[in-house]
Amino acid sequence: MISKKFFTSSSLTYFVAFIPAYYLLYQFYFGLAWIDPIEEGLHGFGIWALRFLLLSLAVRPIVRLSHQPQWMRYRKIFGLASVFYLCCHIVIYVLYDQDLMWRTVVEELTTRFYLLIGLVAAIGLLSMASTSNQYSIARLGHNWQRLHQGVYFWASLVVLHFYLSVKADFLEPLIYAAILLWLLGLRGWWRMNPGS
Amino acid sequence: MALPKEYRIKEQEVTDHALYLRRREFIVGSMVFAVSAFTHNAAKGEQTKPDQLTPKRAVTSYNNFYEFGTDKRSPAKLAKDFKTEPWFVAVEGHCAKPGKYPLEDLVLSQQIEERIYRLRCVEAWSMVIPWKGFELGPLLKSFEPTADAKFVRFETLYDPVQMPGQKRKVLQWPYVEGLTIQEAMHPLTFIATGLYGEDLPNQNGAPLRLVVPWKYGFKSIKSIVRISFEKEMPRTSWNLSAPHEYGFYANVNPNVDHPRWSQATERRIGERGRRDTLMFNGYEQAVAGLYTDLDLTKWY
Numbered sequence: 001m002i003s004k005k006f007f008t009s010s011s012l013t014y015f016v017a018f019i020p021a022y023y024l025l026y027q028f029y030f031g032l033a034w035i036d037p038i039e040e041g042l043h044g045f046g047i048w049a050l051r052f053l054l055l056s057l058a059v060r061p062i063v064r065l066s067h068q069p070q071w072m073r074y075r076k077i078f079g080l081a082s083v084f085y086l087c088c089h090i091v092i093y094v095l096y097d098q099d100l101m102w103r104t105v106v107e108e109l110t111t112r113f114y115l116l117i118g119l120v121a122a123i124g125l126l127s128m129a130s131t132s133n134q135y136s137i138a139r140l141g142h143n144w145q146r147l148h149q150g151v152y153f154w155a156s157l158v159v160l161h162f163y164l165s166v167k168a169d170f171l172e173p174l175i176y177a178a179i180l181l182w183l184l185g186l187r188g189w190w191r192m193n194p195g196s
Numbered sequence: 197m198a199l200p201k202e203y204r205i206k207e208q209e210v211t212d213h214a215l216y217l218r219r220r221e222f223i224v225g226s227m228v229f230a231v232s233a234f235t236h237n238a239a240k241g242e243q244t245k246p247d248q249l250t251p252k253r254a255v256t257s258y259n260n261f262y263e264f265g266t267d268k269r270s271p272a273k274l275a276k277d278f279k280t281e282p283w284f285v286a287v288e289g290h291c292a293k294p295g296k297y298p299l300e301d302l303v304l305s306q307q308i309e310e311r312i313y314r315l316r317c318v319e320a321w322s323m324v325i326p327w328k329g330f331e332l333g334p335l336l337k338s339f340e341p342t343a344d345a346k347f348v349r350f351e352t353l354y355d356p357v358q359m360p361g362q363k364r365k366v367l368q369w370p371y372v373e374g375l376t377i378q379e380a381m382h383p384l385t386f387i388a389t390g391l392y393g394e395d396l397p398n399q400n401g402a403p404l405r406l407v408v409p410w411k412y413g414f415k416s417i418k419s420i421v422r423i424s425f426e427k428e429m430p431r432t433s434w435n436l437s438a439p440h441e442y443g444f445y446a447n448v449n450p451n452v453d454h455p456r457w458s459q460a461t462e463r464r465i466g467e468r469g470r471r472d473t474l475m476f477n478g479y480e481q482a483v484a485g486l487y488t489d490l491d492l493t494k495w496y
Binding site for chain 1: 268366434470
């Protein structure tokens with residue numbers, strides 16, 4: 001019998017967090033539903049990276065409002081899931097979209113503002129993911145906090161990257177921008193009013 | 197007039213459906229290839245790749261037609277019940293025979309033929325499509341444009357009930373596109389009423405759309421209801437939306453980048469890797485003469 005513990009375990013959450021990835025990877029490599037797997041895959045992984053990033057930022061407010069401190073661990077799980085989607089997004093861009101033309105990749109990343117922003121955000125998020133283990137937490141001490149508070153800044157860059165990549169229909173990136181602003185505002189409010 | 201031989205893409209070059217269904221093998225194959233890829237030099241898309249017809253399924257289910265949503269998959273779904281009968285085209289402006297013409301009158305007087313053209317989207321992907329239709333020039337001449345007709349302006353239907361994408365002002369509605377009179381009269385400029393030997397699917401711009409193969413796809417306006425002969429250069433929808441990104445001319449040009457991405461190469465839908473984008477989308481010999489006095493960097 002599956003114990004109750006399993007349903008509240010991290011492994012189940014990881015499994016659930018990767019469900020969109022199973023779907024996206026299946027469609028990307030084998031599915032017939034997509035006409036242009038490169039564009040649809042690139043966009044799909046990018047969007048899910050952003051969604052999990054925002055979800056991870058929403059954990060603290062949810063914990064605070066619900067008084068369920070044990071949910072705090074979902075912040076790391078969602079954050080790591082976000083970085084996994086981000087990595088797929090980057091691999092599809094370099095390997096399939098740009099067809100491994102390194103010179104073009106470097107040229108594009110440095111000359112297109114929205115790509116540069118995406119690259120900076122990716123470096124920031126990867127630096128967080130790579131220091132999410134217990135060893136790094138212990139070793140970095142106070143600096144760990146500072147490094148990981150950068151998440152709001154990286155998230156803003158991610159939303160900006162999305163916004164700047166759109167041709168004319170800005171509704172979707174603006175929705176994500178509104179969610180991020182709301183999360184930021186909530187954090188600011190609690191900082192100024194610690195008692196509330 | 198038949199299409200000059202050098203612009204014909206041969207029927208034998210058709211990708212058969214079985215090959216299309218195996219397109220993922222190219223991707224899986226390229227994973228293996230990626231392992232040794234660090235020695236793979238930065239060669240651009242191969243120039244010698246032959247043109248093959250893009251599978252019908254891709255042509256008819258992957259569309260930029262913002263009137264039916266900004267997602268490329270939504271036009272095929274949302275345009276299903278789009279009503280194209282009866283259909284009238286208003287002809288206006290500097291011409292001797294303005295009027296509101298029923299579609300049948302316009303089409304029946306024209307010589308219907310098939311033309312296989314490359315279509316290059318400004319987003320840097322491309323397709324090869326077998327259109328059915330007629331040359332625009334003879335149709336325009338039948339309206340007897342006057343000497344003041346320097347430009348031709350086209351308008352898509354505005355009907356937010358049938359075209360739900362128009363409920364939000366993503367672009368200026370109705371969609372407007374335009375050509376110089378010389379461009380409009382050019383023998384490559386085509387009005388499509390069908391593709392793959394069938395009537396034009398709604399999501400591809402039924403019942404009639406423009407096809408200007410040497411320009412980015414957004415110039416090829418769909419579901420046309422108005423044609424007007426004008427003295428001044430018309431303000432077009434994409435140009436109004438982002439003038440620094442989308443010019444009036446919008447000729448396919450690998451040397452002039454979109455501010456946000458390179459136009460030097462493109463991805464052919466259904467093909468692995470990238471290929472070089474050709475000047476005027478490969479129709480340079482036929483159309484370069486239209487632009488001898490034009491600075492293509494300034495007039496992108």
